[in-house]
Amino acid sequence: MILFWLICALFIVIAFAFVLPIALQRNDKSQQDVADDRKLANIAIYRDQLSELEADLKNGIVSQEQYAQDRDEIERRLLEDTAGAAPPKSKDATVPVANRNTAYAIAFGLPLAAVIFYFQIGNPDSLTQTSRVVAPSPSAPTGERTQEQIEANVAALAKRLQSNPSDAEGWTMLARSYNSMSRFGEAAGAYAKATELQPNNADLLAEYAFVSAMANNQRLDGRPQELINQALKVDPENGKALQLAGSAAFQAKDYARAIEFWEKVLKKVPPDSEVAQLMAERINEAKSLAEKK
Numbered sequence: 001m002i003l004f005w006l007i008c009a010l011f012i013v014i015a016f017a018f019v020l021p022i023a024l025q026r027n028d029k030s031q032q033d034v035a036d037d038r039k040l041a042n043i044a045i046y047r048d049q050l051s052e053l054e055a056d057l058k059n060g061i062v063s064q065e066q067y068a069q070d071r072d073e074i075e076r077r078l079l080e081d082t083a084g085a086a087p088p089k090s091k092d093a094t095v096p097v098a099n100r101n102t103a104y105a106i107a108f109g110l111p112l113a114a115v116i117f118y119f120q121i122g123n124p125d126s127l128t129q130t131s132r133v134v135a136p137s138p139s140a141p142t143g144e145r146t147q148e149q150i151e152a153n154v155a156a157l158a159k160r161l162q163s164n165p166s167d168a169e170g171w172t173m174l175a176r177s178y179n180s181m182s183r184f185g186e187a188a189g190a191y192a193k194a195t196e197l198q199p200n201n202a203d204l205l206a207e208y209a210f211v212s213a214m215a216n217n218q219r220l221d222g223r224p225q226e227l228i229n230q231a232l233k234v235d236p237e238n239g240k241a242l243q244l245a246g247s248a249a250f251q252a253k254d255y256a257r258a259i260e261f262w263e264k265v266l267k268k269v270p271p272d273s274e275v276a277q278l279m280a281e282r283i284n285e286a287k288s289l290a291e292k293k
Contacts (some may be wrong), residue, residue: 043202045150049074049176066203073169154178161193168197172204179207184215205231206240213244220248239268246282255290259283 053070154177161170175190191208198204209227212221220228225248231241246261266279 014083044152044179049180052176052180066283070203073172091120151181154181158190165193166197168194171197175207175211179211182214184211187211188215200234202231202238202241205234206244209244210240220244220251224248237264237268238263239275242268243279250282250286252288255286258286259290263288 050071052200053067053074081187123255154174157170157174157177161167162173164170171190171194174274175187175194177188178184178187184255188208188211191204193210195208209220209224209231212227213224216222216224224244228241228244228248230239232245242261242265246258246265249255249257249261262279266276266283269275269279
């Protein structure tokens with residue numbers, strides 16, 4: 001009998017050698033996983049914005065200078081949001097109290113469970129008892145919800161700006177994030193803050209005009225038209241503002257004026273670009289409608 005208990009003790013020691021290191025490290029790994037998830041959510045937002053910016057450059061919507069400036073801004077904010085993670089703890093670092101408690105619970109609980117298990121299985125009557133197997137719930141979550149993480153990241157940025165309302169770049173980032181999520185009303189509010197801090201940024205004014213129109217059933221009259229005029233006053237050759245000005249004139253059935261704006265855009269973009277194709281189609285449509293008047 002003594003030999004049996006010695007063998008049991010040996011098995012318990014071997015089990016501890018595998019279980020305790022994992023128990024002591026589990027919390028740190030969980031924290032690192034959370035930090036990694038947050039980084040991935042940040043990176044997803046910035047990757048989308050960089051792709052949109054590159055498309056604007058390719059299609060001639062933004063100048064090379066504006067592209068470089070916006071790209072540097074996005075990359076800087078990406079570094080700020082993803083940097084500063086706590087370095088890995090050394091092997092000699094103090095283990096958190098919660099981890100030690102877990103390890104102690106395992107250390108005392110495992111032998112007790114083994115003894116109870118032995119007496120239950122060692123009892124021939126227990127073999128006749130019906131065992132119950134609990135199947136895992138089919139509704140248990142199996143994957144990450146990236147969209148929710150992105151929305152949480154945007155909400156965190158909005159909350160941070162409440163305590164730092166003079167951060168023009170932060171308002172611009174928030175406005176563009178809302179725009180990409182088709183939350184046009186909230187995007188308009190963020191653009192209002194950004195343009196208040198940067199009143200001479202024609203691109204921001206044009207983007208503000210666009211989301212204001214989208215929030216107003218895609219109508220460019222009223223406030224969107226005022227913003228378009230303001231953008232063209234700052235930069236008469238701004239591609240975004242010229243496109244919107246042409247669309248506003250088209251909605252007002254001023255087809256000659258619409259053609260004038262769109263032809264300016266057509267001269268600024270590569271002939272084989274999607275924007276050039278779109279402008280050519282809109283110009284032809286405006287000419288056809290002008291002839292019918």
